[in-house]
Amino acid sequence: MNRRSTTIRANVSEKVLVVDDDGDTRDLLASALHSFSYAVETVESGAEALARLQTESFHVVIADINLVGMDGIELCTTLSATWPELPVIMITGYGNLDVAIAAIRAGAYDFITKPIVMDALRIAVQRAVERQQLRSEVRRLREVVESSQHLDGMIGDSPVIRRVYELIERVAITDASVLIHGETGTGKELVARALHGRSPRKSAPFVAMNCAALPTTLLESELFGHARGAFTDARQARTGLFVLANGGTLFLDEIGEMPLEVQAKLLRALQERKVRPVGGDAEVPFDARLISATSQDLDSAVEEKRFRRDLHYRINTVIISTPPLRSRGNDILLLAQHFLKKQAARQDRAVVGMGAAVMRKLLDYDWPGNVRELENCMERAVTLAELSELGVGDLPDKVCQHQPSQLVLDTMNPEDLLPLVEMEQRYVRRVLASVMGNKTRAAQILGLERRSFYRRLARMDKKPAS
Ligand SMILES: Nc1ncnc2c1ncn2[C@@H]1O[C@H](COP(=O)(O)OP(=O)(O)OP(=O)(O)O)[C@@H](O)[C@H]1O
Ligand SMILES: [Mg+2]
Numbered sequence: 001m002n003r004r005s006t007t008i009r010a011n012v013s014e015k016v017l018v019v020d021d022d023g024d025t026r027d028l029l030a031s032a033l034h035s036f037s038y039a040v041e042t043v044e045s046g047a048e049a050l051a052r053l054q055t056e057s058f059h060v061v062i063a064d065i066n067l068v069g070m071d072g073i074e075l076c077t078t079l080s081a082t083w084p085e086l087p088v089i090m091i092t093g094y095g096n097l098d099v100a101i102a103a104i105r106a107g108a109y110d111f112i113t114k115p116i117v118m119d120a121l122r123i124a125v126q127r128a129v130e131r132q133q134l135r136s137e138v139r140r141l142r143e144v145v146e147s148s149q150h151l152d153g154m155i156g157d158s159p160v161i162r163r164v165y166e167l168i169e170r171v172a173i174t175d176a177s178v179l180i181h182g183e184t185g186t187g188k189e190l191v192a193r194a195l196h197g198r199s200p201r202k203s204a205p206f207v208a209m210n211c212a213a214l215p216t217t218l219l220e221s222e223l224f225g226h227a228r229g230a231f232t233d234a235r236q237a238r239t240g241l242f243v244l245a246n247g248g249t250l251f252l253d254e255i256g257e258m259p260l261e262v263q264a265k266l267l268r269a270l271q272e273r274k275v276r277p278v279g280g281d282a283e284v285p286f287d288a289r290l291i292s293a294t295s296q297d298l299d300s301a302v303e304e305k306r307f308r309r310d311l312h313y314r315i316n317t318v319i320i321s322t323p324p325l326r327s328r329g330n331d332i333l334l335l336a337q338h339f340l341k342k343q344a345a346r347q348d349r350a351v352v353g354m355g356a357a358v359m360r361k362l363l364d365y366d367w368p369g370n371v372r373e374l375e376n377c378m379e380r381a382v383t384l385a386e387l388s389e390l391g392v393g394d395l396p397d398k399v400c401q402h403q404p405s406q407l408v409l410d411t412m413n414p415e416d417l418l419p420l421v422e423m424e425q426r427y428v429r430r431v432l433a434s435v436m437g438n439k440t441r442a443a444q445i446l447g448l449e450r451r452s453f454y455r456r457l458a459r460m461d462k463k464p465a466s
Contacts, residue, residue, distance in 0.1 A: 080107025182322030185372030230279025356447025
């Protein structure tokens with residue numbers, strides 16, 4: 001379906017199927033609908049209509065109630081069972097209310113009476129098209145939510161995050177070493193867990209280790225294990241994480257922080273698929289897939305000789321970059337709503353949503369701490385909220401006081417200032433233009449419900465301020 005056509009006025013891409021056995025009515029309807037800029041196809045019977053719908057999609061069906069063969073009610077029943085999202089408008093005789101009611105019961109969306117009044121036809125078709133588009137939009141959004149949640153708790157639908165999902169799906173099933181690179185709080189660990197969870201190794205352990213947290217000797221014994229008596233405190237032998245992760249995945253976080261000595265041992269272990277526990281002589285084979293993560297630029301670390309070039313090659317068969325939150329557009333709002341719901345449940349607070357001004361602030365802020373910072377921000381906001389809807393006052397000062405790089409009002413000259421109504425209308429148009437007329441996105445950006453956005457547009461069309 002063409003989503004560009006979510007418009008109140010007719011658009012040639014919207015298609016209407018007319019079903020009527022009377023040639024004059026068919027011609028009349030076809031020419032009227034053409035004049036409203038719809039694409040029209042006509043058929044003479046219910047059976048023909050059903051056959052046509054098997055191969056072609058339409059936005060609306062208009063059918064006469066008295067058809068030869070399969071009558072209109074029967075057709076309507078079949079249509080609403082087979083294509084529940086397709087609105088059907090029935091044409092009934094004037095004053096025949098019982099028939100109209102029967103049509104609605106059979107699943108018709110609306111009815112118009114004969115003789116057909118052009119305005120009534122135009123309005124009925126317009127409303128039906130809008131409803132059909134709304135339904136498709138709801139379905140699309142539901143799919144978005146489902147698909148973003150099916151990726152193991154990862155929320156987001158922006159093109160940049162979709163690319164990450166695609167890579168995860170492609171790479172998860174392989175045994176390739178993956179290096180996840182991204183700013184702090186962008187979800188690197190979540191990606192690592194998703195890779196494991198979708199791999200054939202998913203029922204074996206996922207073992208995570210932060211390489212920045214431990215000094216060299218402890219890091220070595222954690223990774224490779226140690227023999228009894230290997231050092232003063234080693235009263236017992238210890239199995240290393242490589243072996244503990246057998247059959248599963250070893251996740252080395254902050255690998256860029258790993259000391260060079262440990263890097264050398266890691267490289268050897270990866271090449272030989274065996275580890276030698278600290279202080280031991282027997283080598284132990286392992287079978288673990290390696291996933292590493294870093295927020296550093298490893299290329300520079302290699303240039304600066306802080307990271308071994310050969311190890312870099314070993315661990316980055318595939319690189320997945322987790323994009324910064326500020327580049328994910330409206331994902332910020334999807335994530336904010338997700339965290340709001342989660343925190344409201346956790347804190348047992350009746351906070352259900354956020355105001356348009358809050359959404360604007362969230363979208364304008366640049367989120368240096370990325371998703372984790374947003375999560376903290378929403379946790380705090382839910383704690384502070386006094387109403388069921390979050391207000392700007394519930395946000396941290398740094399989010400509230402952030403100035404977007406492009407100021408809308410940058411003039412000091414009173415002559416250049418605009419009445420509020422005109423300012424608003426210009427801004428709405430600008431937002432619409434920036435999303436190429438996509439009204440759903442425009443409404444999201446403006447923080448408006450779709451319906452109220454539509455009403456606003458209709459008012460603007462009737463009474464333009466400029
Ligand atoms: N797309 C997402 N959907 C839902 N939650 C997310 C998403 N991305 C990250 N998070 C959440 O944000 C927090 C930070 O994510 P994670 O720990 O994976 O980031 P990181 O890149 O490993 O951060 P760091 O570099 O600080 O270790 C976690 O609570 C995680 O669940
Ligand atoms: Mg992490």
